[in-house]
Amino acid sequence: xxxxxxxxxxxxxxxxxxxxVSLVLQGSxxxxxxxxxxVRQAMAELxxxxxxxxxxxxxxxxxxxxxxINDLRNPFFTEFATTLQMALAAEGYAxxxxxxxxxxxxxxxxxxxxxxxxxxxxxxSPAYGDGPATFDQLARAGIxxxxxxxxxxxxxxxxxFSSFDYATGSAEAARHLIAQGARRIAxxxxxxxxxxxxxxxxxxxxxxxxxxxxxxQVQGRATRAFGIEMADHLLADHPDCDAAxxxxxxxxxxxxxxxxxAGRQPxxxxxxxxxxxxxxxxxxxxxxxxxxxDIADFARETAETLLTWMKEGRVPAPERRAPVHLxxxxxxxxxxx
Amino acid sequence: xxxxxxxxxxxxxxxxxxxxVSLVLQGSxxxxxxxxxxVRQAMAELxxxxxxxxxxxxxxxxxxxxxxINDLRNPFFTEFATTLQMALAAEGYAxxxxxxxxxxxxxxxxxxxxxxxxxxxxxxSPAYGDGPATFDQLARAGIxxxxxxxxxxxxxxxxxFSSFDYATGSAEAARHLIAQGARRIAxxxxxxxxxxxxxxxxxxxxxxxxxxxxxxQVQGRATRAFGIEMADHLLADHPDCDAAxxxxxxxxxxxxxxxxxAGRQPxxxxxxxxxxxxxxxxxxxxxxxxxxxDIADFARETAETLLTWMKEGRVPAPERRAPVHLxxxxxxxxxxx
DNA sequence: CTGAAAGCGCTTACAG
DNA sequence: CTGAAAGCGCTTACAG
Numbered sequence: 001x002x003x004x005x006x007x008x009x010x011x012x013x014x015x016x017x018x019x020x021v022s023l024v025l026q027g028s029x030x031x032x033x034x035x036x037x038x039v040r041q042a043m044a045e046l047x048x049x050x051x052x053x054x055x056x057x058x059x060x061x062x063x064x065x066x067x068x069i070n071d072l073r074n075p076f077f078t079e080f081a082t083t084l085q086m087a088l089a090a091e092g093y094a095x096x097x098x099x100x101x102x103x104x105x106x107x108x109x110x111x112x113x114x115x116x117x118x119x120x121x122x123x124x125s126p127a128y129g130d131g132p133a134t135f136d137q138l139a140r141a142g143i144x145x146x147x148x149x150x151x152x153x154x155x156x157x158x159x160x161f162s163s164f165d166y167a168t169g170s171a172e173a174a175r176h177l178i179a180q181g182a183r184r185i186a187x188x189x190x191x192x193x194x195x196x197x198x199x200x201x202x203x204x205x206x207x208x209x210x211x212x213x214x215x216x217q218v219q220g221r222a223t224r225a226f227g228i229e230m231a232d233h234l235l236a237d238h239p240d241c242d243a244a245x246x247x248x249x250x251x252x253x254x255x256x257x258x259x260x261x262a263g264r265q266p267x268x269x270x271x272x273x274x275x276x277x278x279x280x281x282x283x284x285x286x287x288x289x290x291x292x293x294d295i296a297d298f299a300r301e302t303a304e305t306l307l308t309w310m311k312e313g314r315v316p317a318p319e320r321r322a323p324v325h326l327x328x329x330x331x332x333x334x335x336x337x
Numbered sequence: 338x339x340x341x342x343x344x345x346x347x348x349x350x351x352x353x354x355x356x357x358v359s360l361v362l363q364g365s366x367x368x369x370x371x372x373x374x375x376v377r378q379a380m381a382e383l384x385x386x387x388x389x390x391x392x393x394x395x396x397x398x399x400x401x402x403x404x405x406i407n408d409l410r411n412p413f414f415t416e417f418a419t420t421l422q423m424a425l426a427a428e429g430y431a432x433x434x435x436x437x438x439x440x441x442x443x444x445x446x447x448x449x450x451x452x453x454x455x456x457x458x459x460x461x462s463p464a465y466g467d468g469p470a471t472f473d474q475l476a477r478a479g480i481x482x483x484x485x486x487x488x489x490x491x492x493x494x495x496x497x498f499s500s501f502d503y504a505t506g507s508a509e510a511a512r513h514l515i516a517q518g519a520r521r522i523a524x525x526x527x528x529x530x531x532x533x534x535x536x537x538x539x540x541x542x543x544x545x546x547x548x549x550x551x552x553x554q555v556q557g558r559a560t561r562a563f564g565i566e567m568a569d570h571l572l573a574d575h576p577d578c579d580a581a582x583x584x585x586x587x588x589x590x591x592x593x594x595x596x597x598x599a600g601r602q603p604x605x606x607x608x609x610x611x612x613x614x615x616x617x618x619x620x621x622x623x624x625x626x627x628x629x630x631d632i633a634d635f636a637r638e639t640a641e642t643l644l645t646w647m648k649e650g651r652v653p654a655p656e657r658r659a660p661v662h663l664x665x666x667x668x669x670x671x672x673x674x
Numbered sequence: 675c676t677g678a679a680a681g682c683g684c685t686t687a688c689a690g
Numbered sequence: 691c692t693g694a695a696a697g698c699g700c701t702t703a704c705a706g
Binding site for chain 2: 047049050051052053054056057062064072073075078079081082085086089094095096097098099101106109110113114115116117118140141224225228253254257258260261279280283284285286
């Protein structure tokens with residue numbers, strides 16, 4: 001664990017001044033190719049490691065983007081995080097991924113730590129219930145911050161928001177189920193009163209209203225476990241229920257498991273649509289219909305928006321909605337095979 | 338985006354010297370409580386943000402741990418990453434999570450970036466096929482490095498390895514299936530020739546040999562998609578196959594989906610055991626038996642081992658194997674409710 | 675194209 | 691308990 005070599009050591013070895021070494025590090029073209037190679041070789045020989053802390057201190061950018069996710073275990077968010085990280089890596093930015101686990105206090109700490117580390121920007125899918133602790137810190141830091149997938153803070157000029165056009169998606173799902181002959185369609189999952197639940201439900205409510213059908217809302221956590229529970233609930237208390245749109249795919253997959261246990265099969269006895277279209281939808285049987293939110297694409301667009309903001313100072317529009325579309329599969333079509 | 342206040346500004350405002358401010362920052366108890374509060378208040382008023390780059394440069398630890406995961410989309414690894422991050426956060430360390438996506442070149446870049454950022458330690462579940470590019474960098478950096486779940490580099494003195502006792506797990510699974518009456522047991526998934534595949538298979542091979550039963554190996558990627566494919570393959574080419582141990586739960590879940598499509602149900606027509614015991618095993622129907630590798634626990638132990646190494650300089654044993662145990666559920670027990 | 679010098683914001687002995 | 695001073699390893703004008 002001896003002292004790491006510095007640019008001074010490299011300079012001495014290569015027989016140049018430390019400025020020259022620094023210029024080589026910056027990839028400056030004012031340095032002659034031979035000199036550059038000489039310096040590079042000296043670095044290799046010494047096992048030189050660039051000290052970013054020193055560079056940062058002197059004023060250069062850290063090349064770091066912070067990503068804060070409310071639930072990294074959910075495959076939808078995992079896909080977002082990994083795709084975003086790869087897109088930013090392609091442009092030379094390192095991404096620090098972190099999981100707030102729906103805990104606003106932990107989230108505030110994570111953000112504080114990121115700011116101390118000098119991240120150049122933050123992308124956050126926030127936990128609920130924080131109050132302003134997290135966002136006030138971000139505002140003070142004066143760096144680009146993108147609010148994605150959940151809008152918690154109203155200052156959209158400071159924290160532009162982007163998400164999917166969920167309302168249109170659930171309307172499409174509802175029309176599809178009605179067209180398939182469903183008459184008693186439930187909406188299952190999503191915590192009460194939250195903006196995202198309201199959005200994902202709004203298209204459903206509007207379409208049922210238009211068709212003169214009664215709505216049936218069963219709200220709760222967005223997990224497989226909740227879906228499993230609700231299968232029993234629907235079977236026992238709403239035997240006439242013949243279809244469901246779920247808040248997300250995890251709930252729908254749970255519902256499927258619960259139904260299977262009771263001997264009912266989506267597609268044959270029941271029509272089911274999820275939300276997000278995670279990879280697993282096409283990998284279960286029967287395959288699960290879902291409102292596709294192309295999260296990888298969304299992550300790439302988020303990366304692009306952020307890079308433009310960071311590098312050219314162009315602030316994004318306060319709100320953006322990515323299109324969604326229904327992917328109808330066996331679970332809602334009634335053809336099992 | 339004006340200049341951030343520094344400890345000099347805080348010192349001026351609080352009417353003390355900058356050393357005093359620094360001592361407050363360190364939580365030193367040589368500063369009088371009143372002085373400390375004065376300084377704290379000045380910080381709050383100015384919106385002071387600690388500049389870690391400066392502190393790091395001067396020699397203090399960054400308080401950063403790098404985590405490199407070969408496939409962050411796999412829920413087994415996601416669980417590991419999030420649990421480790423939370424365990425380290427509890428001790429004041431920030432964790433940067435990154436996904437190498439099984440790409441050794443990307444992995445080498447991620448590690449380089451982490452080292453430049455001055456991480457205090459690295460935990461890595463490595464991608465295959467790197468050669469020494471990644472580990473040589475880590476060796477030069479001279480920081481604690483833990484190799485987990487996959488052993489790629491042989492220098493266990495430099496990169497202590499910890500994983501699960503897979504061999505015992507698959508032996509237990511095989512004995513269980515034999516006891517349940519299975520006579521033609523396949524091992525499905527896991528890429529050929531890889532250490533982890535061999536380990537997970539070894540107990541199975543030994544037990545089948547002991548019982549005088551023939552082995553049936555079907556190797557391939559550790560994904561749901563592969564499991565789905567292999568369901569058709571087993572049904573068509575090995576109709577006598579009455580049970581399977583899968584390389585991991587994803588393969589087993591894929592196999593279940595493939596069997597369901599063909600009208601066969603694990604537990605009734607077929608006995609199935611997965612590996613890892615991810616949360617989903619208890620949330621599908623029929624519930625999936627699995628060799629439980631308590632990954633959250635493993636993550637917490639990893640955090641502890643690493644903290645001891647970082648803080649007390651105690652190098653861990655070159656190899657550690659966490660115990661595993663079979664969780665028998667409906668998919669191998671033959672009781673479908 | 676290259677060298678000498680200042681300074682980024684902290685921490686750390688060292689005096690007082 | 692507090693203050694003055696040096697220095698961490700870079701980058702950035704500025705001369706040459």
